[in-house]
Amino acid sequence: MWQYTLKRLLQGVITVWFIATATFLAMHNVPGDPLSGERAMSASIRANLEARYGLDKSLTQQYFIYIGNFLKGDFGVSFAQENRQVNDIIREHFPVSATLGILAVIFAALGGVLWGALTALYRNRLPDTIIMFLVILGISVPSFVFAALGQLTLVNLNAFFGVSFLPVAGWGTVSHMLLPALVLGMGTMAYLTRLMRSSMLEIIHSDYVRTAKAKGLPPARIFTRHQLRNAILPVITVLGPAIAAITTGGFVVELVFAIPGLGRYFVQAVQQLDYTVIMGTTVFYGAFLVFMVIVVDLLYGWIDPRVRLQ
Amino acid sequence: MFSDICIDRRKRDACEFLQFGIVPSKARYGESATAEQRSTSIDSVRTAGVFFGRHRSQRTLTMKSPITTDDHFTRSAGRELARYALIAVTVLVMLMYFLNFVAGLTSSGAGGVAGAVDVENNEISIYLREEPPQMNSMLSSDVISGTVLGHVMEGLLRYDDNSQIVAGLAERWEIQGTRATFWIRENARWSNGDPVTAHDFEFAWKTALAPITASQYAFIFYPIKNAEAANTGQMPLESVGVRALNDRTLEVELEQPVAYFDKLVAFPTYLPVQEAFFNATNGRYGADADEMLYTGPFYISSWVHGASMRMEKNPYYWDANRIRIDALNVAYITSDSNTLLNLFKDGRIAQVDLTAEMLEGAMQQKWHLDRFMDGSVFFMDFNHRDNRLTRNLNLRKAMFLAQDGNELVNSVIKLPGYLPAKSLFPVWLQGMEKTFREEYPAPESPYNVALAKEYLEQAKRELGLSEIPPLVLLADTSPVATISSQYYQAVFRKNLGLNIIIDAQTFQQRIAKMNAGDFDIVLAGWGPDYNDPLTFADLYASWNLNNRGNYRSTVLDEQVRIAQTSTDTKTRMDAFGEIQRILHEDVVYIGNYERGRVYATHPQVKGVLRRVIGAEFDYTGAYIDNTGTP
Numbered sequence: 001m002w003q004y005t006l007k008r009l010l011q012g013v014i015t016v017w018f019i020a021t022a023t024f025l026a027m028h029n030v031p032g033d034p035l036s037g038e039r040a041m042s043a044s045i046r047a048n049l050e051a052r053y054g055l056d057k058s059l060t061q062q063y064f065i066y067i068g069n070f071l072k073g074d075f076g077v078s079f080a081q082e083n084r085q086v087n088d089i090i091r092e093h094f095p096v097s098a099t100l101g102i103l104a105v106i107f108a109a110l111g112g113v114l115w116g117a118l119t120a121l122y123r124n125r126l127p128d129t130i131i132m133f134l135v136i137l138g139i140s141v142p143s144f145v146f147a148a149l150g151q152l153t154l155v156n157l158n159a160f161f162g163v164s165f166l167p168v169a170g171w172g173t174v175s176h177m178l179l180p181a182l183v184l185g186m187g188t189m190a191y192l193t194r195l196m197r198s199s200m201l202e203i204i205h206s207d208y209v210r211t212a213k214a215k216g217l218p219p220a221r222i223f224t225r226h227q228l229r230n231a232i233l234p235v236i237t238v239l240g241p242a243i244a245a246i247t248t249g250g251f252v253v254e255l256v257f258a259i260p261g262l263g264r265y266f267v268q269a270v271q272q273l274d275y276t277v278i279m280g281t282t283v284f285y286g287a288f289l290v291f292m293v294i295v296v297d298l299l300y301g302w303i304d305p306r307v308r309l310q
Numbered sequence: 311m312f313s314d315i316c317i318d319r320r321k322r323d324a325c326e327f328l329q330f331g332i333v334p335s336k337a338r339y340g341e342s343a344t345a346e347q348r349s350t351s352i353d354s355v356r357t358a359g360v361f362f363g364r365h366r367s368q369r370t371l372t373m374k375s376p377i378t379t380d381d382h383f384t385r386s387a388g389r390e391l392a393r394y395a396l397i398a399v400t401v402l403v404m405l406m407y408f409l410n411f412v413a414g415l416t417s418s419g420a421g422g423v424a425g426a427v428d429v430e431n432n433e434i435s436i437y438l439r440e441e442p443p444q445m446n447s448m449l450s451s452d453v454i455s456g457t458v459l460g461h462v463m464e465g466l467l468r469y470d471d472n473s474q475i476v477a478g479l480a481e482r483w484e485i486q487g488t489r490a491t492f493w494i495r496e497n498a499r500w501s502n503g504d505p506v507t508a509h510d511f512e513f514a515w516k517t518a519l520a521p522i523t524a525s526q527y528a529f530i531f532y533p534i535k536n537a538e539a540a541n542t543g544q545m546p547l548e549s550v551g552v553r554a555l556n557d558r559t560l561e562v563e564l565e566q567p568v569a570y571f572d573k574l575v576a577f578p579t580y581l582p583v584q585e586a587f588f589n590a591t592n593g594r595y596g597a598d599a600d601e602m603l604y605t606g607p608f609y610i611s612s613w614v615h616g617a618s619m620r621m622e623k624n625p626y627y628w629d630a631n632r633i634r635i636d637a638l639n640v641a642y643i644t645s646d647s648n649t650l651l652n653l654f655k656d657g658r659i660a661q662v663d664l665t666a667e668m669l670e671g672a673m674q675q676k677w678h679l680d681r682f683m684d685g686s687v688f689f690m691d692f693n694h695r696d697n698r699l700t701r702n703l704n705l706r707k708a709m710f711l712a713q714d715g716n717e718l719v720n721s722v723i724k725l726p727g728y729l730p731a732k733s734l735f736p737v738w739l740q741g742m743e744k745t746f747r748e749e750y751p752a753p754e755s756p757y758n759v760a761l762a763k764e765y766l767e768q769a770k771r772e773l774g775l776s777e778i779p780p781l782v783l784l785a786d787t788s789p790v791a792t793i794s795s796q797y798y799q800a801v802f803r804k805n806l807g808l809n810i811i812i813d814a815q816t817f818q819q820r821i822a823k824m825n826a827g828d829f830d831i832v833l834a835g836w837g838p839d840y841n842d843p844l845t846f847a848d849l850y851a852s853w854n855l856n857n858r859g860n861y862r863s864t865v866l867d868e869q870v871r872i873a874q875t876s877t878d879t880k881t882r883m884d885a886f887g888e889i890q891r892i893l894h895e896d897v898v899y900i901g902n903y904e905r906g907r908v909y910a911t912h913p914q915v916k917g918v919l920r921r922v923i924g925a926e927f928d929y930t931g932a933y934i935d936n937t938g939t940p
Contacts (some may be wrong), residue, residue: 004686006600036825037451038835040855041526044542048524082444084615090465092615094612099409103313110398114391121387136318148648167648168656170642174410196489219386227387258437258644273818 005298012290019286020070020279024063027278034079034273053079053275068278075280080272081265086280089265094284096171097254097261099246103177104185108246109239111189114197116235117228123201131193138190146183147256154179169258180257183252188242191236199231206230233304240296244289331332354761375863424639426660427934428910433637434660434932437653439645441616446596447581448518449528456578461621461638462927463606465581466492466511466560467572469924473740473841475572479506479582479605479628480560485571488535490562492575499602499626500584500768508554510582514539516547516913517588518579525580533571535563539923570842570876576924577840579603607633607930616643634917634933657872660915661927664908666724676808677910679729683738684907688835689731690783690798692863699781700830702773706897708765709831712805713798714757719903722797723790725737727906732838733890736904738922739843742879746843750887753894755900759805768805780809784829786820791833794902798831824858833902834858841923843886859898868891 034050035041050056054065069076075086115135119128151168158164166175203209212222235264247263254261262281269277362622426435447463450456451880466480498506515534521543530535535551552564564571574580583595584603591601599613607630608621617638623633642653647665654662664672666677672679691702699705700884715730729737733752740751770778785795795812802808810831815823819906824832836856838845848854851870854860866889871886893899911918916935919928 023835031822033822033825034818034820036821038821039526039836040825040858042529042542042855045524045526045528048521049526050525052522056878080442080443082449083446088613102649103405103409106402110402114395114398117386121384121391145375149460151649151652158656168652168658169644170658174406177409206480213383219383220390222383222768223387223390224465243837255646256649257618258642258646258649260614260643264616271816298485 001301005039005294008294008297012287012294016283016287020067020283020292023282023286024066027273027275029255030273032273034275053077063205069289070283072221075283077234078269078274078277080274080277086187086276087098089277090262090280091282093260093262093265096259097247097250097263099292100177100184100250100254100259100261101243104179104180105188105243106185108185108188108192108242109184109235111185111233112192113196113235114230115189115193117200117231119193119197120200120204121223123197132197135190135193138186143187143255144184144252146186147253150179150238151182151256157200164170169256171257171259172237176257176259182252184246184253188246192238192242193272195238196231196235199234200202200227203231204228229303233300236299236303237300240292241289244285244292248285249286263296312901332852350779365859372568375738380600384585389511401819401905405813413759424641426654426656427672427914428639429914429936432638432934433639434635434929434934435639435641435658435926436661436929437642437644437650437659438640439643440747441643442619444596445602445743447523447800448523448583448768449527450596457925457927458610458619458621458819459578459581459606460921461606461608461930462602462604462610462624463578463581465576465605467493469576469841469921470512471919473577473923475789476839478576482730483572483575487567490564490575492562494504494560495559495628496534497628498605498895499562499628500587501609501626502587503626503769504584504603506555506582506605508560510584511560512554513551513585514581514583515586517583519550521549525579527577529577530577533564533568533574535565537565544750566875566876567877569879570840570844573840573842578924579633595858608638611637618643635929638929638932651906656914657912660912660932661918662727663911664910666726669726672910678876678913679910680920681908682920683727683729683905683922684837684905684920684926685687685736685738686835686837686905687731687734687736688794688905689734690831690901690902691824691832691834691859692861692897692899693830693832694859694898695827698830698918699773699778701935702769703897704769704772708757708762708769708806709802709808710897710900711762713759713801713900715901716758716904718794718797718799722793722882723903725790726908729904729906731901731904734846734893734899735890735899736838737844737888740841741843741881744915746883746886749883750890753891755894762805762923766808778786778808780811781830782809782813784813784820784823784832785814786817786833787814788817794833827858827860832858835905838923843883847873847889849894861896861898863892863896888903 011161021078035046035053035055041049047056054062057065066076073087075090078084079088081089095268119131122128154166155168158168166179167173170176209222209226212226217226248266250259250261250263251267253259254264265277266281266285270283313746327462335351353598357534383625390896395707409837413778424433424435427436438458439456440454442458443452444450444455445458447459450459466478466483467475468478472477479494479498481495483490483492492511494506495510496505500506515531517527518521519531519537519541528541531539531541531550536545536549537551539545539552540547553561553563562571582605589601591597594601596602599619602610604610604624605627607624607627609624609811610619611622612618612620621638621640623630626631641658642650644650647663647668650662651657651664651668653659655744655921667835692698692706694701715732719728732755733747734750735750737747739746741747743749748880766778770776783795783798785791792814795814799810801813802810813823820832823829826836836846836849847855850857850861850863851869869885869892871938873882875880876885907920909920915932917933919930919931920926921928
């Protein structure tokens with residue numbers, strides 16, 4: 001077990017190094033110039049700026065300096081948020097994205113498992129039809145539509161009743177999180193519902209469920225121990241990447257609800273060619289994703305002993 | 311009995327095997343099992359049998375037989391599911407309370423749910439489109455930071471409510487020839503109580519000029535003696551013509567007389583910085599609320615990056631009586647216009663900018679609407695380099711006459727507050743008595759397709775071409791640039807049969823391509839730095855690096871030099887008028903639009919200024935009007 005974990009962690013480190021190198025090369029080959037603004041700069045001012053950011057050195061030199069700083073845990077100073085360390089940006093904004101993301105994943109996972117199980121249980125009946133229709137809607141409608149619609153509904157509700165049920169935007173209290181998290185988790189919830197449903201349907205017809213029924217176990221127990229527990233495995237597999245995806249992909253929701261999350265900085269950095277922030281956030285998110293995948297794999301072994309044996 | 315084994319989860323597999331294996335053979339009904347166990351067992355056996363039966367029948371006969379036991383299973387499982395759902399919701403609610411606690415740690419109360427107007431605490435809530443990227447005044451180069459700086463800092467001079475230069479921290483000043491002298495107020499104070507001295511200005515200006523600082527706006531100091539040489543490292547910083555004669559007198563020596571130097575001094579890069587404090591921040595000056603000193607009407611009391619910023623009335627500000635609100639609360643930072651509209655509707659922010667589709671709703675609601683020009687002019691620049699077809703004057707004339715600026719603004723862009731750009735000099739610029747455009751009207755530019763076609767034919771003859779090859783129109787990917795470039799593509803094809811290839815790029819890449827001269831025509835824009843026509847007039851001077859189309863004209867250069875060096879207003883204005891005429895006759899560019907905004911204001915909030923130069927919005931004179939409420 002420990003050996004396996006160690007091996008996976010080592011693989012993870014190599015993956016992150018690869019991500020860092022690939023991002024570095026890709027970023028420096030993106031057309032455009034991170035220092036240029038609407039106003040032209042004289043050659044001397046430009047040279048001063050290049051010296052300040054170390055862009056006057058050769059690409060190989062820059063790469064080794066960057067890897068060296070990266071090993072020391074220093075991602076440098078942002079080009080666009082000129083006064084801020086990339087480390088500070090990640091430290092201040094990632095917890096916000098993570099809080100929102102985890103809440104969204106919890107909504108999505110609970111909703112997905114419950115709705116999925118419900119639809120499988122009542123397959124081809126009315127609840128199934130209704131929920132599956134909503135699922136199609138949830139998968140096909142992008143989150144910014146839900147975000148805008150949700151917010152508009154809230155404004156109208158607040159205006160109609162003359163009281164503020166939930167804040168329209170902003171960050172600070174749990175009431176600020178509810179709507180954004182729900183919106184952010186919507187797509188994943190729909191996806192997980194489908195996944196759970198098909199996985200349940202497969203298991204309902206499996207030999208061990210038949211056996212369990214044949215030997216006379218109580219239905220509730222068959223449902224929980226044999227069906228739910230086994231059907232949930234594929235859901236857990238996608239949960240790790242889903243957490244990473246939701247945490248990194250909250251850009252639109254963060255923008256609409258004025259949430260100071262890292263997703264906003266991540267996307268803006270790419271748009272503005274903010275080299276240091278691109279590198280910092282990509283490596284950070286890469287490491288985060290790799291870590292989540294490892295955690296899920298280990299968790300998998302714990303849930304399904306058959307995987308552990310191999 | 312096997313049921314005991316089954317309680318132990320770890321032995322479950324074994325137990326299930328036992329259950330299945332043992333029940334029929336060893337356990338006799340009625341002997342060891344209780345009545346309840348017996349009934350389940352019998353039921354289960356029957357269920358299993360029926361289950362198999364149904365399964366088979368579905369496959370072979372697809373017959374729909376009502377089987378009650380399957381319903382029984384569904385019901386039990388459904389109940390179980392409901393129980394889980396209940397547990398899930400309970401856990402969620404508990405989790406929410408926990409998260410509330412966590413979120414309390416990562417942000418302060420500043421971003422809370424206060425209303426737009428807080429009469430009790432005399433404060434107003436607003437928004438920012440973005441987090442201010444650079445609050446160090448020596449390096450700052452963007453509008454957002456400039457707006458915040460406009461509230462928390464004051465320099466020697468400032469713009470008043472009518473955009474005229476008035477005394478700021480300097481109680482009086484004198485600009486004569488190449489010498490400018492500023493006398494600083496006795497009661498000018500930093501927010502820590504220290505007096506603001508002439509040394510603070512000398513330090514800030516020289517630091518901004520130091521090559522190692524790499525300030526993008528260092529050029530704004532270039533009229534000062536030796537400033538350019540010091541900035542490029544050719545002369546020491548000590549040689550720069552700025553000197554604090556004593557704590558309260560600052561003397562500036564200029565390279566040559568500059569008529570608009572007072573307006574330059576109102577620019578943020580000219581703000582003071584206290585040397586001792588700056589050195590103590592160890593390179594983080596302006597990075598956080600407590601890593602800055604303030605001289606303005608407000609000071610930043612809290613700053614949660616990306617979320618909120620709170621500005622409170624600065625008790626050390628010399629003119630504190632001018633300020634009528636106690637606090638300005640930036641409660642939201644987002645650029646999403648719909649979100650901002652929703653926040654305004656919900657009564658959370660005092661002012662909001664409206665887009666075209668919001669306008670009708672706003673009128674219906676009878677909101678208080680205003681309009682202002684934000685100062686920027688947008689235009690289509692031609693590439694005047696030797697190897698480009700657009701160097702041909704008649705081709706440019708043809709293109710100019712074949713498009714209609716009114717149509718672009720009124721039918722294509724359709725954004726409220728926008729005006730067709732009839733001149734490079736926007737409508738709000740000050741002339742001698744009235745506005746510049748009233749005194750020097752822009753040359754008329756009638757839309758005339760027939761004439762355009764004549765010019766095109768002439769251009770073809772001159773260029774020796776039977777057809778004009780496709781021209782590349784460089785534009786960035788913003789919605790207005792996209793729709794404008796499509797308009798030009800369509801109108802040039804329809805009216806002149808020209809083939810325009812749109813080269814849509816990100817902002818950074820558009821700038822890079824413009825600098826490289828890699829375009830035929832490009833959609834670009836220009837915003838003012840100071841309130842003088844020169845901020846636009848020198849754009850096409852041959853030495854100006856922003857003249858990315860490489861337009862060269864000795865006549866124009868001469869007029870720019872007159873405007874730069876003369877101190878006589880009439881001479882300068884005539885020069886600007888001449889520049890306007892040359893630009894039009896030579897069709898150096900095609901004007902697109904002057905950007906404007908329409909905005910709604912909270913009915914109780916009065917005295918907010920929208921400025922063309924300096925802070926985008928200015929709440930230093932704002933107050934809460936209580937007369938409407940009991």
